[in-house]
Amino acid sequence: MKYIDEFRTGTLAQKIAAKITSEVSLQRDYHFMEFCGGHTHAISRFGIIDLLPGNVHMIHGPGCPVCVLPIGRVENAIRLAQTPGLILCSYGDMLRIPTANGMSLLKAKAQGADIRMVYSSADAIKIAQKNPQHQVVFFAIGFETTTPPTAVAIRQAQMLGLNNFTVFCNHVLTPSAISHILQSAEVRQLGLVPIDGFIGPAHVSVVIGSQPYEYFAEEFQKPVVIAGFEPLDVMQAILMLIRQINAGRAEVENEFTRAVLPAGNIKAQRLVAEIFELRRIFEWRGLGLVPYSALKIKSCYADFDAEQRFQIPALSIADNKACECGAILRGVKRPQDCKIFGTVCTPENPIGSCMVSSEGACAAHYSYGRFRERNRTARKEN
């Protein structure tokens, strides 16, 4: 496919890798966090780690929207779905997230709850139109990429005069999560992870632009390179980060110029600003309570806010004790450091959220990386 295949050319990847090897300083280590789950997936799937010198370390960040949603909110969604006569529309990735008692939206569906998997918020609108006698709730999750589509749905519901459509809003913000990782005392207490620079998200940046990252570069003196999701994009971004560090620079650079403008998608931003406002505080799995890190629906759109129409209690449910999702989301631990990884917890029977979504660090490592390390060790022994 055009604009995909040419960014996956293996020979070019080898060449960029050779360039990286020739430019790294052997006197130091480089720790880069890829914030976004899409990058985590690409790094695992295309074996990028194997192309990097041993002193370049990639740390998975909390940018998988399915993974960071706390169990309490998933439990809220399950209870909503169990309301008689209510139809809950959800992105497919959410359905298998387990809650405290082993329940999930998928199990609730099997028990008779009317849960519809949708590809797009527009599908949820269509379901509401077709079922005027039912309350239809769209379980909205995700970072800045899925928020504008939710905003479009709310606007559309208003234009169509739909009085049976509401949104259970769980949209979260990338910049607040990054600054929380860098400066929160609680996160530090839970374990410190050295980060020398960030690979900035691809499609989040398509929406918000490259400007919001200027603050990190300046305030925390950490370089940020925004990269596309293809393997050559990621390799090139790593090279650009290494160059910044070697030169003592901490700037925002954009490798994904084919889709990211400095100001982002202003039309999408305006729509989001019209419908949503900041929540004072929101719980993240792995990061705890993060101030001003999520969005809620403005009171003038309260008619479309599920939290206004239904009783949705604030539930705080702890993760399964054996599950290391929290530490993995902060970059403190790796999937293979978790005792239940690949044994009790697998994509078929996930215990933690990181094993559910294909962008989750555990699922990515399970699908693409779990034999790599064993092979590497075997090679060394031979």
Place this chain on the structure above:
Amino acid sequence: MLMCLAIPACVEQLINENSAIVNLGGIRKEISLALVADIVPGDYVIVHVGFALQKLDQMEAERTLAMFAEISALNKENT
């Protein structure tokens, strides 16, 4: 279904002001154009959860690929 993985797709046909049919490697799919402006058939757009998030800048894509190629040319000189 990969919710968050967005991909570039070619716009084949406009249905109305706010929607279009795109071709994703042979699969034709209706998407919303509500978040973008001035899209014409032949444009590539980044598609995410059924919405075009941005028009892909084909010139910039070529420039990025040229930059990769430049790296490979430099490597050859070094070896």
